Amino acid sequence: MQTVRELADLRAAVAMLRAGGGRVALVPTMGALHAGHLALIAAGRRAGAKVVASIFVNPLQFGADEDLSRYPRREAVDARLLAEAGCDLLWLPGVAAMYPAGFATTVSVAGVTEPFDGAARPGHFDGVATVVLKLFHQVAPDLACFGEKDWQQLQVVRRMVADLDLAIEIVGVPTEREDDGLALSSRNLYLAPDERGHAVALPRALGEAAAAIGRGEPAAAALERAHEALAAAGFAVDYCDLADAETLGAPQPDRPRRLLAAARIGTTRLIDNLPVD
Numbered sequence: 001m002q003t004v005r006e007l008a009d010l011r012a013a014v015a016m017l018r019a020g021g022g023r024v025a026l027v028p029t030m031g032a033l034h035a036g037h038l039a040l041i042a043a044g045r046r047a048g049a050k051v052v053a054s055i056f057v058n059p060l061q062f063g064a065d066e067d068l069s070r071y072p073r074r075e076a077v078d079a080r081l082l083a084e085a086g087c088d089l090l091w092l093p094g095v096a097a098m099y100p101a102g103f104a105t106t107v108s109v110a111g112v113t114e115p116f117d118g119a120a121r122p123g124h125f126d127g128v129a130t131v132v133l134k135l136f137h138q139v140a141p142d143l144a145c146f147g148e149k150d151w152q153q154l155q156v157v158r159r160m161v162a163d164l165d166l167a168i169e170i171v172g173v174p175t176e177r178e179d180d181g182l183a184l185s186s187r188n189l190y191l192a193p194d195e196r197g198h199a200v201a202l203p204r205a206l207g208e209a210a211a212a213i214g215r216g217e218p219a220a221a222a223l224e225r226a227h228e229a230l231a232a233a234g235f236a237v238d239y240c241d242l243a244d245a246e247t248l249g250a251p252q253p254d255r256p257r258r259l260l261a262a263a264r265i266g267t268t269r270l271i272d273n274l275p276v277d
Protein backbone atom coordinates (compact mmCIF):
# COMPACT_ATOMS: atom_id res chain seq x y z
CA MET A 1 0.00 0.00 0.00
CA GLN A 2 1.34 3.40 -1.01
CA THR A 3 0.96 6.38 1.37
CA VAL A 4 0.80 9.95 0.03
CA ARG A 5 0.67 13.28 1.89
CA GLU A 6 0.64 15.79 -1.00
CA LEU A 7 -2.25 16.40 -3.40
CA ALA A 8 -0.04 16.14 -6.50
CA ASP A 9 1.24 12.74 -5.33
CA LEU A 10 -2.34 11.62 -4.61
CA ARG A 11 -3.48 12.51 -8.12
CA ALA A 12 -0.51 10.72 -9.70
CA ALA A 13 -1.11 7.62 -7.54
CA VAL A 14 -4.85 7.54 -8.34
CA ALA A 15 -4.02 7.84 -12.05
CA MET A 16 -1.77 4.78 -11.70
CA LEU A 17 -4.57 2.85 -9.96
CA ARG A 18 -6.89 3.71 -12.83
CA ALA A 19 -4.33 2.75 -15.48
CA GLY A 20 -5.85 -0.70 -16.02
CA GLY A 21 -9.27 0.87 -16.56
CA GLY A 22 -10.66 -0.24 -13.19
CA ARG A 23 -12.86 1.64 -10.75
CA VAL A 24 -11.67 3.52 -7.69
CA ALA A 25 -13.43 3.46 -4.30
CA LEU A 26 -12.87 6.07 -1.61
CA VAL A 27 -13.17 5.23 2.09
CA PRO A 28 -13.01 8.53 4.03
CA THR A 29 -12.05 8.13 7.70
CA MET A 30 -10.70 10.07 10.64
CA GLY A 31 -8.43 7.19 11.66
CA ALA A 32 -8.42 5.20 14.93
CA LEU A 33 -9.58 2.42 12.68
CA HIS A 34 -11.63 -0.58 13.79
CA ALA A 35 -13.48 -3.44 12.14
CA GLY A 36 -16.22 -1.03 11.01
CA HIS A 37 -13.71 0.86 8.86
CA LEU A 38 -12.22 -2.38 7.57
CA ALA A 39 -15.73 -3.43 6.47
CA LEU A 40 -15.78 -0.27 4.32
CA ILE A 41 -12.49 -1.31 2.70
CA ALA A 42 -13.95 -4.78 2.12
CA ALA A 43 -17.05 -3.21 0.51
CA GLY A 44 -14.85 -1.26 -1.91
CA ARG A 45 -12.92 -4.39 -2.79
CA ARG A 46 -16.13 -6.42 -3.23
CA ALA A 47 -17.23 -3.80 -5.75
CA GLY A 48 -14.12 -4.72 -7.73
CA ALA A 49 -12.50 -1.33 -7.16
CA LYS A 50 -9.02 -0.21 -6.17
CA VAL A 51 -9.46 1.27 -2.70
CA VAL A 52 -8.18 4.65 -1.55
CA ALA A 53 -8.59 5.36 2.20
CA SER A 54 -8.16 8.83 3.64
CA ILE A 55 -7.30 9.62 7.23
CA PHE A 56 -7.95 13.21 8.24
CA VAL A 57 -9.21 14.40 11.62
CA ASN A 58 -11.31 17.21 10.21
CA PRO A 59 -11.29 20.25 12.52
CA LEU A 60 -14.26 21.79 10.67
CA GLN A 61 -16.68 19.17 11.96
CA PHE A 62 -15.83 19.55 15.67
CA GLY A 63 -17.50 22.15 17.88
CA ALA A 64 -15.39 24.36 20.15
CA ASP A 65 -16.25 22.24 23.21
CA GLU A 66 -15.84 18.87 21.47
CA ASP A 67 -13.07 16.27 21.41
CA LEU A 68 -10.85 17.45 18.51
CA SER A 69 -7.70 17.66 20.64
CA ARG A 70 -8.15 14.24 22.24
CA TYR A 71 -9.52 12.43 19.18
CA PRO A 72 -7.34 9.28 18.94
CA ARG A 73 -4.52 9.52 16.39
CA ARG A 74 -2.50 6.40 15.62
CA GLU A 75 -1.23 6.61 12.09
CA ALA A 76 1.22 3.68 12.11
CA VAL A 77 -1.32 1.17 13.48
CA ASP A 78 -3.98 2.45 11.07
CA ALA A 79 -1.62 2.15 8.08
CA ARG A 80 -0.84 -1.45 9.02
CA LEU A 81 -4.54 -2.34 9.39
CA LEU A 82 -5.34 -0.78 6.02
CA ALA A 83 -2.50 -2.59 4.27
CA GLU A 84 -3.61 -5.91 5.79
CA ALA A 85 -7.19 -5.22 4.68
CA GLY A 86 -6.05 -4.81 1.07
CA CYS A 87 -6.29 -1.04 0.78
CA ASP A 88 -4.31 0.18 -2.24
CA LEU A 89 -3.56 3.79 -1.35
CA LEU A 90 -3.60 5.86 1.85
CA TRP A 91 -4.23 9.62 1.58
CA LEU A 92 -2.92 11.46 4.64
CA PRO A 93 -3.37 15.19 4.10
CA GLY A 94 -2.34 17.65 6.81
CA VAL A 95 -4.60 20.48 8.02
CA ALA A 96 -2.56 23.08 6.08
CA ALA A 97 -2.93 21.08 2.86
CA MET A 98 -6.67 20.61 3.34
CA TYR A 99 -7.45 24.13 4.56
CA PRO A 100 -4.68 26.46 3.36
CA ALA A 101 -4.53 30.03 4.62
CA GLY A 102 -7.45 32.01 3.19
CA PHE A 103 -9.73 28.97 2.86
CA ALA A 104 -13.23 30.47 2.84
CA THR A 105 -15.72 28.01 1.34
CA THR A 106 -18.32 25.99 3.22
CA VAL A 107 -20.69 23.38 1.81
CA SER A 108 -24.06 23.47 3.52
CA VAL A 109 -26.80 20.90 2.95
CA ALA A 110 -30.22 22.06 4.19
CA GLY A 111 -33.07 19.93 5.56
CA VAL A 112 -31.57 16.55 6.36
CA THR A 113 -28.82 18.23 8.42
CA GLU A 114 -31.25 20.08 10.67
CA PRO A 115 -32.58 17.57 13.25
CA PHE A 116 -30.65 15.15 15.51
CA ASP A 117 -26.88 15.66 15.30
CA GLY A 118 -27.41 18.84 13.27
CA ALA A 119 -29.31 20.37 16.20
CA ALA A 120 -27.02 18.89 18.87
CA ARG A 121 -23.78 19.80 17.07
CA PRO A 122 -24.26 23.13 15.23
CA GLY A 123 -22.00 23.37 12.15
CA HIS A 124 -21.03 19.69 12.32
CA PHE A 125 -22.59 18.68 9.01
CA ASP A 126 -21.25 21.77 7.21
CA GLY A 127 -17.80 20.54 8.25
CA VAL A 128 -18.57 17.00 7.11
CA ALA A 129 -20.04 18.08 3.75
CA THR A 130 -17.15 20.46 3.08
CA VAL A 131 -14.42 17.90 3.73
CA VAL A 132 -16.25 15.07 1.96
CA LEU A 133 -16.77 17.20 -1.16
CA LYS A 134 -13.08 18.17 -1.06
CA LEU A 135 -12.08 14.50 -0.73
CA PHE A 136 -14.38 13.65 -3.65
CA HIS A 137 -12.66 16.27 -5.83
CA GLN A 138 -9.19 15.23 -4.69
CA VAL A 139 -9.62 11.49 -5.29
CA ALA A 140 -12.35 11.60 -7.99
CA PRO A 141 -13.65 8.14 -6.99
CA ASP A 142 -16.30 6.11 -8.83
CA LEU A 143 -17.77 5.03 -5.51
CA ALA A 144 -17.39 5.97 -1.86
CA CYS A 145 -18.19 3.81 1.17
CA PHE A 146 -19.72 5.18 4.39
CA GLY A 147 -20.82 3.34 7.52
CA GLU A 148 -24.50 3.18 8.44
CA LYS A 149 -23.50 3.83 12.07
CA ASP A 150 -23.39 7.52 11.07
CA TRP A 151 -26.83 7.21 9.47
CA GLN A 152 -27.56 10.94 9.28
CA GLN A 153 -24.12 11.60 7.78
CA LEU A 154 -24.82 8.97 5.12
CA GLN A 155 -28.10 10.70 4.19
CA VAL A 156 -26.36 14.10 4.11
CA VAL A 157 -23.73 12.75 1.72
CA ARG A 158 -26.39 11.13 -0.48
CA ARG A 159 -28.34 14.43 -0.60
CA MET A 160 -25.20 16.40 -1.52
CA VAL A 161 -24.23 13.93 -4.25
CA ALA A 162 -27.73 14.06 -5.74
CA ASP A 163 -28.02 17.85 -5.50
CA LEU A 164 -24.59 18.56 -7.00
CA ASP A 165 -24.85 15.91 -9.76
CA LEU A 166 -21.74 14.10 -8.61
CA ALA A 167 -21.16 10.89 -10.56
CA ILE A 168 -20.19 8.94 -7.45
CA GLU A 169 -22.04 5.87 -6.19
CA ILE A 170 -22.52 6.07 -2.42
CA VAL A 171 -22.35 2.67 -0.73
CA GLY A 172 -23.82 2.41 2.78
CA VAL A 173 -22.21 -0.38 4.81
CA PRO A 174 -24.04 -2.00 7.78
CA THR A 175 -22.81 -1.20 11.29
CA GLU A 176 -20.25 -3.55 12.81
CA ARG A 177 -20.99 -4.42 16.44
CA GLU A 178 -19.27 -5.92 19.46
CA ASP A 179 -20.61 -9.30 20.63
CA ASP A 180 -22.95 -7.54 23.09
CA GLY A 181 -24.34 -5.26 20.37
CA LEU A 182 -22.41 -2.03 21.00
CA ALA A 183 -21.74 -0.34 17.65
CA LEU A 184 -18.02 -0.09 16.86
CA SER A 185 -16.81 3.51 17.09
CA SER A 186 -13.43 5.17 17.47
CA ARG A 187 -14.96 6.98 20.47
CA ASN A 188 -15.50 3.67 22.30
CA LEU A 189 -11.78 4.02 23.17
CA TYR A 190 -12.79 6.80 25.59
CA LEU A 191 -15.03 4.52 27.66
CA ALA A 192 -13.84 3.56 31.16
CA PRO A 193 -14.49 -0.14 31.94
CA ASP A 194 -17.64 0.58 33.99
CA GLU A 195 -18.96 2.92 31.25
CA ARG A 196 -18.26 0.23 28.65
CA GLY A 197 -20.38 -2.14 30.74
CA HIS A 198 -23.30 0.31 30.83
CA ALA A 199 -22.92 1.33 27.16
CA VAL A 200 -24.67 -1.84 25.99
CA ALA A 201 -27.91 -0.21 27.19
CA LEU A 202 -27.83 1.93 24.01
CA PRO A 203 -28.17 -0.85 21.39
CA ARG A 204 -30.51 -2.75 23.74
CA ALA A 205 -32.84 0.20 24.21
CA LEU A 206 -32.85 0.87 20.47
CA GLY A 207 -33.40 -2.79 19.64
CA GLU A 208 -36.34 -3.11 22.03
CA ALA A 209 -37.94 0.12 20.81
CA ALA A 210 -37.45 -0.78 17.13
CA ALA A 211 -39.00 -4.21 17.71
CA ALA A 212 -41.94 -2.77 19.64
CA ILE A 213 -42.68 -0.10 17.01
CA GLY A 214 -42.24 -2.71 14.28
CA ARG A 215 -44.92 -4.85 16.04
CA GLY A 216 -47.27 -1.90 15.81
CA GLU A 217 -46.98 -0.55 19.37
CA PRO A 218 -47.38 3.24 19.63
CA ALA A 219 -43.98 4.85 18.98
CA ALA A 220 -44.38 7.35 21.83
CA ALA A 221 -44.63 4.61 24.48
CA ALA A 222 -41.72 2.61 23.03
CA LEU A 223 -39.55 5.73 22.86
CA GLU A 224 -40.41 6.68 26.43
CA ARG A 225 -39.30 3.22 27.61
CA ALA A 226 -36.05 3.63 25.65
CA HIS A 227 -35.39 7.03 27.28
CA GLU A 228 -36.03 5.49 30.71
CA ALA A 229 -33.72 2.52 30.05
CA LEU A 230 -30.93 4.85 28.88
CA ALA A 231 -31.31 7.13 31.89
CA ALA A 232 -31.30 4.11 34.22
CA ALA A 233 -27.97 3.00 32.68
CA GLY A 234 -26.46 6.43 33.37
CA PHE A 235 -26.83 7.96 29.90
CA ALA A 236 -27.76 11.60 29.35
CA VAL A 237 -29.87 11.40 26.20
CA ASP A 238 -29.36 13.96 23.41
CA TYR A 239 -32.09 12.36 21.32
CA CYS A 240 -33.78 9.02 20.78
CA ASP A 241 -36.46 9.32 18.14
CA LEU A 242 -38.09 7.87 15.07
CA ALA A 243 -37.62 9.54 11.67
CA ASP A 244 -38.08 9.10 7.96
CA ALA A 245 -35.00 7.06 7.03
CA GLU A 246 -34.00 9.30 4.12
CA THR A 247 -35.06 12.85 4.97
CA LEU A 248 -34.72 12.47 8.77
CA GLY A 249 -37.99 14.42 9.01
CA ALA A 250 -41.14 13.10 10.66
CA PRO A 251 -41.90 9.45 9.78
CA GLN A 252 -44.28 9.07 6.85
CA PRO A 253 -46.75 6.26 6.11
CA ASP A 254 -45.35 3.64 3.71
CA ARG A 255 -41.82 5.02 3.80
CA PRO A 256 -38.79 3.44 5.51
CA ARG A 257 -38.28 4.58 9.10
CA ARG A 258 -35.17 4.74 11.22
CA LEU A 259 -34.73 4.97 14.96
CA LEU A 260 -31.78 7.19 15.90
CA ALA A 261 -30.17 7.93 19.24
CA ALA A 262 -27.28 9.90 20.68
CA ALA A 263 -26.45 9.79 24.37
CA ARG A 264 -23.56 10.63 26.66
CA ILE A 265 -22.07 8.35 29.24
CA GLY A 266 -19.49 10.19 31.31
CA THR A 267 -17.69 12.42 28.80
CA THR A 268 -18.28 10.09 25.86
CA ARG A 269 -21.01 10.73 23.32
CA LEU A 270 -22.24 7.63 21.48
CA ILE A 271 -24.62 7.40 18.53
CA ASP A 272 -26.49 4.45 17.09
CA ASN A 273 -29.49 3.73 14.86
CA LEU A 274 -31.65 0.87 13.65
CA PRO A 275 -34.23 0.32 10.91
CA VAL A 276 -37.85 -0.08 11.97
CA ASP A 277 -39.54 -2.66 9.78
Ligand code: PAF
Binds near residue numbers: 056131150
Ligand atom coordinates in the same frame (compact mmCIF):
# COMPACT_ATOMS: atom_id res chain seq x y z
O1 PAF B 1 -17.31 9.49 9.46
C1 PAF B 1 -16.20 10.04 9.56
O2 PAF B 1 -15.22 9.45 10.01
C2 PAF B 1 -16.07 11.49 9.14
O3 PAF B 1 -17.21 12.22 9.45
C3 PAF B 1 -15.69 11.65 7.65
C4 PAF B 1 -16.77 11.11 6.74
C5 PAF B 1 -14.38 10.92 7.38
C6 PAF B 1 -15.50 13.12 7.32
O4 PAF B 1 -14.49 13.69 8.09
